[in-house]
Amino acid sequence: MIRNRTVLLVFRLVLGGLFVYAGVVKALEPLDFAQDIRNYRLVGQMLSFVAAVVLPWLEIVAGLALAAGIWTRAAALTISGLLVFFILLTLATMARGIDVDCGCFGSLSRKSGWGVIIEDLVMLYLGLCLLLDKKKGQSQLKSRRNPCIVPRIF
């Protein structure tokens, strides 16, 4: 039987690691990322700059917290919130027919589209599993059935 502790640990490391990676590549090139945000044509020059400076560090801090198991549910909530925002942003971009790099992984970014949305949905699933793991204060080592194997959270 798959134990929660193992699955949730893997989820935490994968999701946290992905966010740290995504944050670091963007934090290294803040002006490139600012331009990516500007290209979505949703916010102006100044807000694009502010978002490009802060967002990568929010991803890094939340990713590190999640991977390290510190304030796991708060980190999962932050990451899930970001993912919901990214999904809505991608959908809006597709609806407006704009050709834009998603900006998700710095220079490794692809065009915004269904592929990006599917990736984000998979990550959102991991994030919600961690967020809905309600045994607060209990050690992750306590074994129990994993609520996320059957995706009943949806």
Place this chain on the structure above:
Amino acid sequence: MKDARRILRQVLVLGGLSIIVAAAVNFPLIKRLARGEFRETFFQAADFPGIRLITLQEAEDLWSGGKAFVLDARAAEFFGRGHVPGARNLSAAGSGIEIPADVLGLARSGTLVVYCEGGDCRSSLALAKLLHEAGFLDIRVFSGGWGEWQAAGLPEEKGDDQE
């Protein structure tokens, strides 16, 4: 309820911590912003010698006077939906872009105008850099891109690359 409040408080702390670290790490950039840089563009000319940004007016003048070869750096799908009349599609999406022979055959001293979706988006800059490396001497990035061209109601052409 108490649990939710605690989690929200922790989220705020994570956010606050991120802002503090971001401000500290990017302090030099923030100082440049305060000095008035980045008001128009995030493009750093020093990174792209020989390439310069042009406005809609300049792009239109070059295009209408037939003084420049126009390159559209967007994906073919978007190019097909509408582009600057006479433009050649040379998608700079992804890596491993190859400049086709007909473009390479152009005079190196001729003027090239490159654009993508809007803003000085990365694909037009990537293509401009590549063209610069290929020896072209006068590359102009139309920073407003397709978005600005279309918004200004300038002529457009639909369909695949005519070349």
